[in-house]
Amino acid sequence: MKKKQKTIIQIIITVVILLAIVFTVWSSLTKDNDKIAKVGDEAPLFELETVDGKTVNLKDLRGKGVLINFWGTWCEPCKREMPELERQYQEYKDQGIEVVAIHVRKNPQQIKQYLSSLKETPTFKVVMDNDNLVTDAYGVNPLPTTITVDKNGKIVTKHTGELSKKQIIEEMEKVKSK
Incomplete structure (x- = not known):
């Protein structure tokens, strides 16, 4: 029984880590792109x-x-x-x-x-x-x-x-x- 619980906990931890990695990658790829000026946009003043x-x-x-x-x-x-x-x-x-x-x-x-x-x-x-x-x-x-x-x-x-x-x-x- 203990071995089964340990395996379930390991699976849960692995899934949580994978979700955190996916979220981090997704966040970094999408958050800055909205701020970057593109063709057709108003040029950011400086x-x-x-x-x-x-x-x-x-x-x-x-x-x-x-x-x-x-x-x-x-x-x-x-x-x-x-x-x-x-x-x-x-x-x-x-x-x-x-x-x-x-x-x-x-x-x-x-x-x-x-x-x-x-x-x-x-x-x-x-x-x-x-x-x-x-x-x-x-x-x-x-x-x-x-x-x-x-x-x-x-x-x-x-x-x-x-x-x-x-x-x-x-x-x-x-x-x-x-």
Whole structure:
């Protein structure tokens, strides 16, 4: 009789543990997805700091198309994409386009050092996501990830991975405001 009771208790404990695991996995997969901005949603507003201590507020860019590029100094595809983003920004800035490059960590010295090593220093806005709150709000993973926002503040596209020159032009064409 004791052996039978012990077996029943083991089965109950095993079932409870399995249910707890299933619930935990289900919770983690569903809770954050509701908060992540998707194509067609209003772009989550942010105010981030540049390496020079200035602030960039997405709300202040309303009326323009915005290409938001999430990047990191350690990310090789990000490094390859940066010069082309600058070249196309020069072509499109007079057509109502802004580029905001969001570095996913706060490391102003490392960012300044990287930017100064480029042949063409970016003239677009380069900011830091200190606590990754913006990165999380946009569901960014992996780097680089580029999001385009139209002049009304709606997310038009989300592209994960390195953009080619052709793709950068296509993204800017989608959201230019002039």
